[in-house]
Amino acid sequence: MKLIIGHLYPDLLNLYGDRGNIQCMKKRCEWRGIEAEVREFQLTDQVSFSDLDIVLLGGGSDREQMIVCQKLKEIQKDFRDYVEDYGSVLAVCGGYQLLGHYYDTDDGRMEGLSLVDLYTQQGSPRLISNVVIENESFDGPIVGFENHGGRTYIGENRPFGRVICGYGNNGEDGNEGVLYRNVVGTYLHGPLLPKNPHVCDYLLANALDRKYGTRKLEPLDDRQEWEANRYVAERFAR
Amino acid sequence: MRVRRLLSVWTAKLISTACRMAGKQGVTLAGKVALRIDPAILRDLSAQVRKEIFVVCGTNGKTTTNNLLCAALEAEGGKVVCNHTGSNMLPGVAAAFALAARLNGRIDADYACIEIDEASTVRVFPHFKPDYMVLTNLFRDQLDRYGEIDITMELLDRAMKMAPEMKVIVNADDALSWYLASESGNPCVTYGVPEKTADTPSLNEIREGRFCKRCGERLDYEFYHYSQIGKYRCPNCGFSRPEADFKASGIDMGNGISFTVEGHRLRVGYRGFYNVYNVLAAYSAARLAGVRPRSFDRMLADFNPQNGRMEKFVIEGTEIVLNLAKNPAGFNQNISAVLEDGREKDIIIVINDNAQDGLDISWLWDVDFDRLREESVRSITVSGIRCQDMRLRMKYVDIPSELIQDVETAIKARLKDGCGNLYVLVNYTALYSTRGILARLEKADGKGLKKSR
Numbered sequence: 269m270k271l272i273i274g275h276l277y278p279d280l281l282n283l284y285g286d287r288g289n290i291q292c293m294k295k296r297c298e299w300r301g302i303e304a305e306v307r308e309f310q311l312t313d314q315v316s317f318s319d320l321d322i323v324l325l326g327g328g329s330d331r332e333q334m335i336v337c338q339k340l341k342e343i344q345k346d347f348r349d350y351v352e353d354y355g356s357v358l359a360v361c362g363g364y365q366l367l368g369h370y371y372d373t374d375d376g377r378m379e380g381l382s383l384v385d386l387y388t389q390q391g392s393p394r395l396i397s398n399v400v401i402e403n404e405s406f407d408g409p410i411v412g413f414e415n416h417g418g419r420t421y422i423g424e425n426r427p428f429g430r431v432i433c434g435y436g437n438n439g440e441d442g443n444e445g446v447l448y449r450n451v452v453g454t455y456l457h458g459p460l461l462p463k464n465p466h467v468c469d470y471l472l473a474n475a476l477d478r479k480y481g482t483r484k485l486e487p488l489d490d491r492q493e494w495e496a497n498r499y500v501a502e503r504f505a506r
Numbered sequence: 507m508r509v510r511r512l513l514s515v516w517t518a519k520l521i522s523t524a525c526r527m528a529g530k531q532g533v534t535l536a537g538k539v540a541l542r543i544d545p546a547i548l549r550d551l552s553a554q555v556r557k558e559i560f561v562v563c564g565t566n567g568k569t570t571t572n573n574l575l576c577a578a579l580e581a582e583g584g585k586v587v588c589n590h591t592g593s594n595m596l597p598g599v600a601a602a603f604a605l606a607a608r609l610n611g612r613i614d615a616d617y618a619c620i621e622i623d624e625a626s627t628v629r630v631f632p633h634f635k636p637d638y639m640v641l642t643n644l645f646r647d648q649l650d651r652y653g654e655i656d657i658t659m660e661l662l663d664r665a666m667k668m669a670p671e672m673k674v675i676v677n678a679d680d681a682l683s684w685y686l687a688s689e690s691g692n693p694c695v696t697y698g699v700p701e702k703t704a705d706t707p708s709l710n711e712i713r714e715g716r717f718c719k720r721c722g723e724r725l726d727y728e729f730y731h732y733s734q735i736g737k738y739r740c741p742n743c744g745f746s747r748p749e750a751d752f753k754a755s756g757i758d759m760g761n762g763i764s765f766t767v768e769g770h771r772l773r774v775g776y777r778g779f780y781n782v783y784n785v786l787a788a789y790s791a792a793r794l795a796g797v798r799p800r801s802f803d804r805m806l807a808d809f810n811p812q813n814g815r816m817e818k819f820v821i822e823g824t825e826i827v828l829n830l831a832k833n834p835a836g837f838n839q840n841i842s843a844v845l846e847d848g849r850e851k852d853i854i855i856v857i858n859d860n861a862q863d864g865l866d867i868s869w870l871w872d873v874d875f876d877r878l879r880e881e882s883v884r885s886i887t888v889s890g891i892r893c894q895d896m897r898l899r900m901k902y903v904d905i906p907s908e909l910i911q912d913v914e915t916a917i918k919a920r921l922k923d924g925c926g927n928l929y930v931l932v933n934y935t936a937l938y939s940t941r942g943i944l945a946r947l948e949k950a951d952g953k954g955l956k957k958s959r
Contacts, residue, residue, distance in 0.1 A: 279717075280717070283646075283654070284866070284869075285872050287871055288868070288871030291871070291903075292902060295902050295904075331656050335717070335722060397865075398865065413865070413866045413867075413868060457868050459868055463898065492894070492898055493898060495894055496895055
């Protein structure tokens with residue numbers, strides 16, 4: 269079995285250790301004997317969504333995000349088809365904001381991909397914190413770090429989790445992130461996946477299911493991962 | 507308000523002494539209180555500096571560059587006010603002056619060398635306008651404090667515009683720094699390394715600013731020295747690395763560092779290519795203040811700042827190098843410096859997440875730790891508050907590490923079973939405590955073998 273992971277525009281969207289998410293998916297495949305190929309796409313490259321099993325859209329600075337959002341219009345249709353066809357996506361921070369309809373900033377509106385029904389508004393101050401969230405579908409807390417000026421509103425969509433500690437989408441409604449088909453959108457970096465092996469395996473299982481019709485993943489020795497997870501959860505979510 | 511000034515100076519000195527006796531640094535507190543008592547203290551004291559005031563800014567290399575510059579000015583007989591400890595926000599800057607003042611509230615100084623945290627420049631410059639700013643480089647660092655590198659650049663830009671006559675001594679090889687300085691309208695002096703040096707590994711590094719800040723086009727690079735430091739040019743608008751005023755050439759990294767600038771050969775017992783830039787930046791600034799090249803070289807030979815930047819210790823026969831590494835660019839350069847030492851070695855990595863470190867440690871994943879998969883690396887020990895994250899980081903490049911959360915226990919373990927050559931890489935708040943532990947152990951060891959550099 270083989271999974272192909274597409275990393276969109278790492279030159280521009282690579283804030284906050286996003287490389288760690290890629291590394292984590294790759295290693296957790298390899299340790300199970302699943303081949304994993306990472307394809308990096310630059311702004312000038314054609315993104316062939318039909319070849320991809322998982323897409324990572326990371327975070328960038330506002331300025332860099334603006335550059336990317338011009339480009340995204342060109343791939344919007346293919347990206348949408350991929351999402352509607354249950355392609356796996358992990359979108360973090362700026363990438364998460366780009367999933368929605370728009371991001372209103374002081375300098376004007378940044379059009380998003382409209383892949384998920386959500387929108388973002390700039391706010392002040394920046395929301396910066398260690399974060400712990402909960403979601404019954406995930407066996408164990410999800411931990412990470414957030415740092416964003418935007419406030420995101422997900423309407424009727426399912427959140428990625430309920431905030432136990434930190435701010436989440438907007439610091440108001442207690443939601444963090446979004447789940448839509450096989451898309452995970454979140455403000456959590458840290459990076460997200462290494463300390464949350466259950467989330468990584470969720471993305472991998474979804475991708476395997478879509479490609480090979482199986483969700484079966486060999487169990488790994490995740491003691492170190494869970495120790496690091498528990499450390500954050502216990503320290504910040506007493 | 508002379509009474510206020512006196513009271514301010516005395517209280518600062520009292521607090522500093524009391525804190526030192528209690529084993530704490532206390533510089534920040536002393537500065538805070540001094541400013542509270544006399545808000546004009548920094549303005550008044552800095553105005554008494556007879557010649558030039560230098561400030562040093564930039565993500566990495568501030569402390570080393572600033573201390574080198576201070577030592578160079580002193581080597582020519584100058585009296586210098588300097589924030590040696592690296593306390594570089596407004597209170598730390600105020601404390602440097604207050605603690606340097608005499609009990610009569612007067613300061614006897616020819617120069618001031620002050621490193622300032624980039625975000626604090628706009629808070630310090632209302633108190634005094636420096637004559638020179640050294641701008642070393644701009645990398646991602648402590649993103650939770652500043653938001654993003656763009657925000658840091660905006661703050662520095664505002665600071666430069668607050669002091670339009672200030673000369674900016676800038677690293678020509680860093681596109682971000684050069685863009686900032688060249689667009690500021692301030693007069694500029696540049697330094698750089700114009701030729702590609704041999705065997706600097708081409709890394710899969712995270713590089714900032716790959717896109718032209720002026721027009722947004724992707725920059726072309728003829729070569730990189732490290733991170734985004736190199737020879738760049740914008741194919742669209744022509745923005746490019748300028749010809750440097752102070753050029754380092756003939757760089758030799760065999761045993762320490764040596765290179766030629768203005769026809770003079772400089773030598774320093776430091777490892778690490780990034781130290782070429784630190785020495786070159788300090789040299790450029792010192793030359794502008796009239797320091798003679800020979801005095802500078804002589805100063806370098808004795809330079810031992812004892813501040814945890816490549817600082818050496820010998821304990822129970824084990825040679826130990828302590829070095830600060832607080833962001834991806836710094837850490838990658840640190841790894842290069844460790845690997846330049848071809849001997850067997852043990853490594854301890856100490857990671858904290860206190861406020862001054864940046865609460866967010868995700869940058870660990872932007873460091874190329876896989877390069878430590880070398881035969882000469884005997885063992886890696888992870889320690890400090892976030893040792894769990896560090897162990898996980900190593901696990902995901904298939905390098906095993908031992909977790910010992912307590913730093914002293916970790917050091918003692920490697921003194922006992924290590925190979926006698928130990929590197930301790932620490933981030934910011936771990937530096938002071940780790941340095942204290944090493945100094946104490948070295949003293950207790952007694953035999954104390956004189957430090958060889």
